[in-house]
């Protein structure tokens with residue numbers, strides 16, 4: 530399986546597996562079946578977060594590993610902590626104590642000694658990077674994380690943080706997790722202004738800097754599939770993607786390219802997030818194994834720049 534390199538000896542599968550509602554007791558058996566199938570297909574990178582189901586995702590991750598007797602070193606575990614307080618989107622949790630406590634709790638919930646890659650789930654630009662970087666770096670120094678990174682940070686903050694890390698001998702940010710699929714949205718549509726959506730300037734920086742990215746939202750939370758089938762999307766994808774007419778145009782192009790190439794939506798949208806010229810892996814979630822298998826079809830082809838351009842603009846190749 531194609532991988533992207535994060536640090537020496539640390540790589541992520543091109544298709545990383547999201548939470549898949551494993552922390553929801555009603556969905557856990559189905560999520561475990563998807564995790565099993567993901568491993569059978571050659572994937573090894575699992576995403577989790579302290580805030581998913583209030584630790585339930587981390588606990589279920591540990592339960593799955595124990596029940597399948599998975600060796601710790603056979604998989605790559607991405608943890609996330611320091612999400613805003615659930616009761617208030619503007620109360621951030623980025624003190625050194627909060628950063629370390631969240632990771633400690635995730636490790637204890639999973640029953641493991643270290644995370645392969647620990648990300649800050651959100652940012653707060655009122656807090657200088659000079660206070661955050663040493664805390665993150667300390668997680669690596671203490672052996673609790675092999676590498677660190679961020680999610681929902683703007684590139685301006687990543688540049689500041691990495692300059693400070695470089696000048697002061699701290700661990701740099703080695704990976705960023707961001708919303709970045711074919712369907713477009715804005716922070717305001719998600720109802721959470723700490724949710725950062727990549728813009729064109731940021732896209733250019735990621736393309737040039739080669740900072741590894743984990744792109745979520747490739748399947749538009751099922752929006753393309755639901756609209757193509759004439760079904761109402763679920764409330765969250767409806768809120769994210771319905772308001773922009775451009776998404777309907779992208780859907781029409783996706784349908785046309787799918788017909789021409791004989792590829793499923795799941796494969797094309799995964800390939801789109803992977804093949805746009807970024808150093809990116811695709812972080813997706815699935816509610817059934819067939820959805821995962823569709824995304825895995827993207828292992829067998831690459832979208833050309835012309836096809837990417839067609840999906841984005843209607844020009845290019847189809």
Ligand SMILES: NC(=O)c1ccc[n+]([C@@H]2O[C@H](COP(=O)([O-])OP(=O)(O)OC[C@H]3O[C@@H](n4cnc5c(N)ncnc54)[C@H](OP(=O)(O)O)[C@@H]3O)[C@@H](O)[C@H]2O)c1
Nearest residue numbers: 547548680745746747748749750751754795813814816820
């Ligand atoms: N860092 C962050 O702030 C952040 C934010 C969000 C997510 N994440 C991570 O990223 C992962 C993926 O995020 P996401 O759920 O927003 O992304 P996504 O991959 O765009 O959406 C996943 C959903 O799309 C639908 N789907 C997937 N494959 C399909 C197919 N072949 N055909 C039809 N529908 C399909 C399924 O929903 P239904 O079957 O239910 O319709 C599935 O649950 C999460 O699990 C989480 O680990 C991180």
